[in-house]
Amino acid sequence: MNRTKVSYALFCLSVLLSCNSTVNTQNEAIPVIDLASEIGKGRVVNLSEVASDIRYVQLETSDSSLIGMYPRVFYENERIYVNSMKVVKVFDKNGKFLFKFDRRGRGAQEYQSGNIRAMSKTGDIIVQSNAAAQSDNLLFYDREGNFIKKAIIPYQKYTFQDRTIEINNNLFVTSASPKYKDSVQLCAIVYDSLFNIKKEIPMPYISENAMESGGEMIFISSDSPTPSTNRMFSLNFPALYRYEDNVRLVTSKNDTIFSIDSKMNYSPAFSINLGKFKNESPDKDDISVLEGDYITLNRSYYIESQRSLILNFYMRNFAHEPYERTVVNRLGTKVQKYSDCYALFDKKSGEVTPLNQPVKSKLGFRDDLMDGPVFLPTHISGDFYASALFSAAEIIEHAETNNVKGELKNMISNLKDSDNPVVAIVKMK
Numbered sequence: 001m002n003r004t005k006v007s008y009a010l011f012c013l014s015v016l017l018s019c020n021s022t023v024n025t026q027n028e029a030i031p032v033i034d035l036a037s038e039i040g041k042g043r044v045v046n047l048s049e050v051a052s053d054i055r056y057v058q059l060e061t062s063d064s065s066l067i068g069m070y071p072r073v074f075y076e077n078e079r080i081y082v083n084s085m086k087v088v089k090v091f092d093k094n095g096k097f098l099f100k101f102d103r104r105g106r107g108a109q110e111y112q113s114g115n116i117r118a119m120s121k122t123g124d125i126i127v128q129s130n131a132a133a134q135s136d137n138l139l140f141y142d143r144e145g146n147f148i149k150k151a152i153i154p155y156q157k158y159t160f161q162d163r164t165i166e167i168n169n170n171l172f173v174t175s176a177s178p179k180y181k182d183s184v185q186l187c188a189i190v191y192d193s194l195f196n197i198k199k200e201i202p203m204p205y206i207s208e209n210a211m212e213s214g215g216e217m218i219f220i221s222s223d224s225p226t227p228s229t230n231r232m233f234s235l236n237f238p239a240l241y242r243y244e245d246n247v248r249l250v251t252s253k254n255d256t257i258f259s260i261d262s263k264m265n266y267s268p269a270f271s272i273n274l275g276k277f278k279n280e281s282p283d284k285d286d287i288s289v290l291e292g293d294y295i296t297l298n299r300s301y302y303i304e305s306q307r308s309l310i311l312n313f314y315m316r317n318f319a320h321e322p323y324e325r326t327v328v329n330r331l332g333t334k335v336q337k338y339s340d341c342y343a344l345f346d347k348k349s350g351e352v353t354p355l356n357q358p359v360k361s362k363l364g365f366r367d368d369l370m371d372g373p374v375f376l377p378t379h380i381s382g383d384f385y386a387s388a389l390f391s392a393a394e395i396i397e398h399a400e401t402n403n404v405k406g407e408l409k410n411m412i413s414n415l416k417d418s419d420n421p422v423v424a425i426v427k428m429k
Helices: 002-018 392-401 406-412
Strands: 051-058 072-076 079-084 087-092 097-101 115-118 125-131 135-141 147-154 159-168 171-178 186-192 197-202 217-219 232-234 239-243 246-250 256-261 266-272 296-304 308-314 323-329 332-338 340-346 352-354 385-390 422-428
Touching: 051 406, 072 115, 072 385, 072 422, 079 115, 079 422, 125 159, 135 159, 159 186, 159 239, 159 246, 171 239, 239 296, 246 296, 385 392, 392 406
Parallel strands: none
Antiparallel strands: 051 422, 072 079, 079 087, 087 097, 115 125, 125 135, 135 147, 159 171, 171 186, 186 197, 217 232, 239 246, 246 256, 256 266, 296 308, 308 340, 323 332, 340 352, 385 422
């Protein structure tokens, strides 16, 4: 906890030095995710420990509903959205195909590419896409895919900007990263519904050592036009995740997860204790996501329910269950090695549990509710339904060697390898 207090004190100092906006913080103790004490431990965790039930939904298969390559699922407002190659197929909660959402184009109500998601309380669709003149567009569509409006997110002069998500209909948060080492150090910008700046969020303390490893490479500013005078440092965007009426800010470079609420209060939500496994290595030449003498948080994965928090860590040299998977892409087939691990944090008890693999090379929770395949949520809805996607072939193969039950058992008899994927929907505690 001492390290957390030091980091937080330095963070507060950075607020005073680098940003004019004020930061409201809470006085109560910050929950500590004490991963350091659990390194080398772990156990297989049953799904029933974190969830009250699970449903397996077979998505309707037809020429118009067929899912393409590299699908991602998100479940919101009793609808299933499957995004594949920038085309979203929308299904009802029972798997009936409703419509295809694809508004790519150059028109006023269209986008050429972008990040697509559904709003948690309405099921409306939002697309964030690049626009001209250093700005992004946010295009709003209703839950049937009809265009509502377009908003422009302006870029700030000395700041790179990335994903934007809503706290509510009147407040939006954009993740940010400073362009230059001597410019204002921001990690997020809060906008109102007209995208006027309401608050600028300062970058939390990050050591020089951490800045120099991985992430995005950006130039230090210099008044000299000579390119050789420029040096580089790295500082990546925080990832943004909604939790109730808050937005969580997650970065791998800092030991604290921060939060912005609907009143624009900005405060620490969780502290991660990595102890002696923290990034303090001066030599970066032999560091990768597979090997190295420290552990870091993967900012690209974050699942939070009312009771639990699920995080992913790059364990490197400290992985107690390294694994391999066969990866198929356009270049062929190869065996890929991994050293990451998921960890469960019980927000009520404070217990941290590294998740051991229920099946070799399959990470997640053992489904003791229907004896289905290993479940790892990839998305959680605003009302805490977590979802994951399985190919029909995966379900069939699993059922051949496991005594599945319930609706999953009934589904197997009519399932074919060529059918659309099956979605597992779990009510998280």
